[in-house]
Amino acid sequence: MKIWIMRHGEAGFNALTDSQRKLTEAGKRMAYQQGIYLGKQLNNEQNYLDKIIVSPYLRTQETWDEVEKGMQAVGFIPSFANVIETWEGITPSSSPEQVSDYLAFLESEGAKHVLLISHLPLVFDLVQHLTQYQQSVHFYPAVLAEIEWDGMIGKLLTVEKP
Template sequence: MKIFIMRHGEAEHFAQSDAQRELTKNGRRASAAVAHACAEKGFSQFDKVLVSPYIRAQQTWQEVANYLSSQQVETCDDITPYGDSEHVAEYVSALIDLHNYQSILLVSHLPLVGYLTAEFVADIHPPMFPTSGLTCIEYSPEKRSGEIVFNMQP
């Protein structure tokens, strides 16, 4: 099964709160470009999509949803920038086990995206993600471990 982890697109630097920062035009364009490239690789339909409630992540999903789709899109309060990666990895693993999902996409933030990658791929340091960056992990639910198949960035 495959787990896709995406960092939101480039966002404005200031807003009333971190959660309210919106994507820039470049952030929208770059996110769409990465999603288009992902779809061209044959990955356009996901069993489940989890999206952070922060505006920039929601807007990233809106942009990528022009190329990627799912019947099950959930706003997940646990995948904000400083979410608990171990907790999120356990939740994702439980979803996989319960529903036999074959593909999940998470749209989240630094530093969580790096820590999540390290939760699903053994013996790596949490990688840095550029804005709109996406990683695909081939994950074995039985082994509770995976490996990075590819990375995409704008």
């Protein structure tokens, strides 16, 4: 299974709660760039996304919107209606063990390509967990890490910075 783990784009701090923080204009551009990168990669490999999992926080939802626009800009235009999922299980303080259990379930259901858009510290912890603490990524805003995971151990393939 290929898993792309992405941190949301740069977000501002003008919100009443953490979950209501919005992307900055720079954050939107970063996410759009990453959508272009991922769309090109999927097109080149003739792949698709079986599942897109996004945190319910506003900045991750906005990140997905921009990623989708970037993917569409390079001609990657499948319908995401049946594969997108907003999940409370990938908010900042969520458990990487719980996420990997869900990924294992998705793999058992036939999923081969999954995009996950979340937050620090979860994205950092999840990469470490999936690679059995052999690899880590510095997740600046909108960084996208690609992992090949066999259900037990993962290997970090690429890290794309906007």
